[in-house]
Amino acid sequence: MSVQSELEQAEAAASALAEGRVVVMPRGRKGEPVEVPASVVRVLAEVLDHARRGEPVRVIADDEEITTQQAADLLNVSRPYLVGLVDRGEIPSRKVGTRRRLKLSDVLLYREVDQARRLEAVNALAAEAQELGLY
Template sequence: MSIPFIPTPADTQDAQRQLQQLQRTPATGRLAGLLEDLLQQLAAGKAVQVLTLDREISTQQAAELLGVSRPYLVKLIEEGQFPHRKVGPRRRLYLEDVLAYKAGLDAQRQAALQALADDLQDLESD
């Protein structure tokens, strides 16, 4: 389920108070970090969206998560990029595999941007 949440000014103020309270008595662990990130976004007045996913997701959900078309994702599955299982005629992908693939894509993009920035800096120094 995906629920868009656009904060009102009152929500933003409440998020700021909650964030201050969380920072005064810091909690540890992944959940605390997640809550802090969420509150920071809300305190800044940004809209947030919470998406709940099962451990296995459909090809459409995976494509949306990766920001690609479903046919392109199916092509990647057929090339062996993703382990999956079939439920009747439908493919189910493991969420952790999709997220790992996304992290790899993000790392590649970051490396390419850094290489481009380095090249531009070298050109400017010449």
Template structure:
């Protein structure tokens, strides 16, 4: 499920994110986090790991981005994986064939784990940052910046 946050949802997410950041940043013990539901004063206790995931969801929602939570063991078709990476399906297949992204075959169909997509995306972002840093360094050395 990928809900869209309207203007009110974005503001609420931002307020909740600020509060959750204060809680998580002030407690380095790794203990559980208690959340009070204002409507009926119920208490919900979640693990630190779940609270960190909630922080990421709130940060993206506050930024106006849609959010999907997917188990890391979930598997995607090549089209779904291409959509997630925002690339064409043929380009994704080239990445799979080149061994850039781990996958398995089910009959003649490829299945890609969410964890494999996350690892590829992370590595791609690291390489992009490194290339941008090198370009900035070269520009400065040449006196163009």
């Protein structure tokens, strides 16, 4: 049996997940095999994809709260800009003392909607440029 690098292990596991099904065998062969739910298999596939590219991975729950700085980093904006989004009600938050906390799921939803809005604007500009014969 050859020793595989972490990258090779991630690639092999990702290939195995292509089938979309994972069964866990209990240790010592006692007990019945357990099938991993499809939602967890999708997360595992995403984690392995990042690992295969050599990217660090951290799995956290969607309802985990993050700081304004973490949210700003996630959105690739400055913290003051993010605070403005929160103040305008574009991203919900709650106060813990004098600090704001945001749900990760709310920040990810904002990012998804913002990206869709940007793509729509780019498509509209491209269509206008084509109509004007600039493209």
